[in-house]
Amino acid sequence: xxxxxxxxxxxxxxxxxxxxxxxxxxxxxxxxxxxxxxxxxxxxxxxxxxxxxxxxxxxxxxxxxxxxxxxxxxxxxxxxxxxxxxxxxxxxxxxxxxxxxxxxxxxxxxxxxxxxxxxxxxxxxxxxxxxxxxxxxxxxxxxxxxxxxxxxxxxxxxxxxxxxxxxxxxxxxxxxxxxxxxxxxxxxxxxxxxxxxxxxxxxxxxxxxxxxxxxxxxxxxxxxxxxxxxxxxxxxxxxxxxxxxxxxxxxxxxxxxxxxxxxxxxxxxxxxxxxxxxxxxxxxxxxxxxxxxxxxxxxxxxxxxxxxxxxxxxxxxxxxxxxxxxxxxxxxxxxxxxxxxxxxxxxxxxxxxxxxxxxxxxxxxxxxxxxxxxxxxxxxxxxxxxxxxxxxxxxxxxxxxxxxxxxxxxxxxxxxxxxxxxxxxxxxxxxxxxxxxxxxxxxxxxxxxxxxxxxxxxxxxxxxxxxxxxxxxxxxxxxxxxxxxxxxxxxxxxxxxxxxxxxxxxxxxxxxxxxxxxxxxxxxxxxxxxxxxxxxxxxxxxxxxxxxxxxxxxxxxxxxxxxxxxxx
Numbered sequence: 001x002x003x004x005x006x007x008x009x010x011x012x013x014x015x016x017x018x019x020x021x022x023x024x025x026x027x028x029x030x031x032x033x034x035x036x037x038x039x040x041x042x043x044x045x046x047x048x049x050x051x052x053x054x055x056x057x058x059x060x061x062x063x064x065x066x067x068x069x070x071x072x073x074x075x076x077x078x079x080x081x082x083x084x085x086x087x088x089x090x091x092x093x094x095x096x097x098x099x100x101x102x103x104x105x106x107x108x109x110x111x112x113x114x115x116x117x118x119x120x121x122x123x124x125x126x127x128x129x130x131x132x133x134x135x136x137x138x139x140x141x142x143x144x145x146x147x148x149x150x151x152x153x154x155x156x157x158x159x160x161x162x163x164x165x166x167x168x169x170x171x172x173x174x175x176x177x178x179x180x181x182x183x184x185x186x187x188x189x190x191x192x193x194x195x196x197x198x199x200x201x202x203x204x205x206x207x208x209x210x211x212x213x214x215x216x217x218x219x220x221x222x223x224x225x226x227x228x229x230x231x232x233x234x235x236x237x238x239x240x241x242x243x244x245x246x247x248x249x250x251x252x253x254x255x256x257x258x259x260x261x262x263x264x265x266x267x268x269x270x271x272x273x274x275x276x277x278x279x280x281x282x283x284x285x286x287x288x289x290x291x292x293x294x295x296x297x298x299x300x301x302x303x304x305x306x307x308x309x310x311x312x313x314x315x316x317x318x319x320x321x322x323x324x325x326x327x328x329x330x331x332x333x334x335x336x337x338x339x340x341x342x343x344x345x346x347x348x349x350x351x352x353x354x355x356x357x358x359x360x361x362x363x364x365x366x367x368x369x370x371x372x373x374x375x376x377x378x379x380x381x382x383x384x385x386x387x388x389x390x391x392x393x394x395x396x397x398x399x400x401x402x403x404x405x406x407x408x409x410x411x412x413x414x415x416x417x418x419x420x421x422x423x424x425x426x427x428x429x430x431x432x433x434x435x436x437x438x439x440x441x442x443x444x445x446x447x448x449x450x451x452x453x454x455x456x457x458x459x460x461x462x463x464x465x466x467x468x469x470x471x472x473x474x475x476x477x478x479x480x481x482x483x484x485x486x487x488x489x490x491x492x493x494x495x496x497x498x499x500x501x502x503x504x505x506x507x508x509x510x511x512x513x514x515x516x517x518x519x520x521x522x523x524x525x526x527x528x529x530x531x532x533x534x535x536x537x538x539x540x541x542x543x544x545x546x547x548x549x550x551x552x553x554x555x556x557x558x559x560x561x562x563x564x565x566x567x568x
Contacts, residue, residue: 079133084257086124094118097311104339105314105376106462120189121300128297133289138287145280168435171240171288175295178236182299185229190303192222231298240292244285253294325487326389329353329376330518335384343422344370346541354487357519358523359529361562362538364424368522372490373538375520377402406481406517410493412473413480414465418450419450420457422477440483443513446475480542489513489545526563535559 028099094117101109199215330352337345345367352358360368373379374386377398386393394400415422420429421441427433437457441447449472453459465473481489491510511531513519530549537544537552537559545556552559 008515017294018133041513075137079130082129083126086129087122090122090125091357093308094122094304094311097141097308097315100315101311102314102316103373104323110190110194111197112192112564113190113307115197116186116189116193117303120193121186121303121307122298124297125304128294128301131294133295134289135287135294138290142283142287145283171244171292174236174240175292178233178292178295179298180237181229181232182296183302184299185226185233186303187298188222188226192219193224195219195222208380212293237289237292237296239563240290244288245281247283259461287552316398318398319392321391323388323397323401323404325517326354328389330488331387331390332371332375333385333387335374335386337367337374337379338382344541345374345381348541348543350536350543350546352518352520355515355518356534357514357521357530357532358534359521359523360536360538361523361529361559362544365560366538367537367541369492372492372520372522376405376490396463403484404487406478406484406486406489408474408477408481408489408491412465412470412474412477414461414468414476416461416463418455418460419459419476422461422476424481425480425484435477436483440479443482444475444479445508445512446479487517487518489517493522493524 002221038513097112098118195215196219199219251464272494322487330547332348332350332352335348336343348367348371360371362368370379372383377393380394388396417426419441420434420437421427423437424433427437434457438447441450449455450459459467461476463469465476468476507528508527510521519532521528521532533548534546535549536546536551537556540559544558547555553563
């Protein structure tokens with residue numbers, strides 16, 4: 001592409017070479033000496049037997065500008081292709097790296113930085129790529145014009161080139177400031193995006209308590225920082241644009257006066273070089289402008305480079321064995337987990353049989369959810385192991401293992417889309433998937449409700465399922481997990497945020513799934529655990545006791561205390 005950019009300059013220069021000297025030769029009979037070493041063009045056409053007159057000059061000039069137009073088209077086409085390729089590579093690299101990001105690293109990361117990097121900064125980086133590419137194209141044009149100017153008049157060209165180099169030093173301080181403001185702008189965008197995400201997530205609370213007005217002031221203050229950074233960058237660009245051309249023209253004027261008055265050069269001898277330098281001047285101004293624009297966006301380059309490196313440095317390490325389901329049991333052996341030197345799980349041992357339903361209960365902070373996260377594979381134990389049919393979980397390809405897991409959380413995960421896409425996770429709309437979707441809805445005991453909706457599977461659910469009740473959202477979440485043909489269902493306090501009546505309905509749905517799946521329930525309400533096969537009582541990161549509901553009620557003072565607390 002840079003070669004094509006150079007050809008654009010060469011063909012443009014050759015066209016100009018034909019335009020001025022040949023027209024002057026036709027009109028005034030000026031000698032080829034004014035062409036300098038470019039006089040080979042005139043000699044070449046004479047060898048071909050072409051008489052240099054007005055008509056041949058026009059045709060030759062037209063020929064060179066047609067070649068320039070073709071080169072310009074190829075330049076634009078390749079730029080568009082490279083831009084498309086670059087955008088795809090950056091977005092793919094970022095999203096792939098985020099997909100492999102370790103969960104324990106994710107929970108300490110800044111959501112605003114992730115949001116800003118993947119949306120705003122990626123787009124700014126693409127623009128930076130375009131600016132940098134245009135800068136290189138203008139640099140190649142400049143090189144082509146300079147070389148042709150040197151051929152025409154070396155002394156004059158050398159003086160102008162030295163003066164032009166001096167102007168670049170003049171602008172270097174502006175470039176450094178622009179780069180500094182670009183980095184500050186990226187940091188301000190990260191902070192603003194994080195606050196904006198939280199405003200949307202906590203909108204109900206902020207609105208209900210009138211705290212949204214205080215939060216609004218804080219958010220607008222952060223936005224003001226972004227606006228000031230953008231103004232400073234724009235001011236420097238305006239300043240550079242305003243003084244760039246006068247400074248460079250001053251250099252050219254000085255060299256012209258020096259050449260005529262000191263070196264004794266006639267104006268005609270430098271005329272072609274002057275025209276070529278006018279073209280070069282345009283390229284210099286464009287190149288400096290594009291470079292300054294690139295620096296204004298360079299903070300995005302640093303941000304994305306740091307972001308992808310951070311994700312790759314904290315990528316999860318998976319095994320190579322494909323998981324096709326298990327036949328007998330999942331066994332936890334002497335498992336411990338610590339986070340930031342704080343022990344959360346301590347020497348846990350438990351065996352879960354296939355299609356068994358167990359409930360994990362305990363006071364807040366006892367390690368229930370952490371144990372679920374270890375079983376799902378998103379956290380790796382500090383000590384001990386999880387064995388699936390005797391094979392260490394770390395040996396499995398985690399993607400294939402997790403594809404067999406259904407995870408139902410306290411807050412239902414509902415996407416702003418229709419019911420079909422929420423259940424099938426954007427599966428293709430064919431007869432097979434539609435049938436599977438209805439079966440999953442039926443298992444989750446919500447098919448009757450969906451069938452009564454005007455658009456049925458095409459009904460949109462709104463942001464976070466705003467058009468549904470809490471119980472309906474939870475049943476849609478359950479249907480999604482059942483649609484996936486899972487073997488293990490993890491339920492992390494799946495009914496704790498529901499009212500008693502809705503909880504009973506959801507609990508009835510869960511009871512109907514008993515024996516069909518291996519179900520592990522983190523329980524908050526006692527009604528959830530009465531019908532499970534076994535209850536695992538946890539305290540301070542350890543398993544205190546295991547048994548069915550009646551056994552623990554008789555033998556465990558801790559469990560008895562929990563039951564009485566809930567009954568009261």
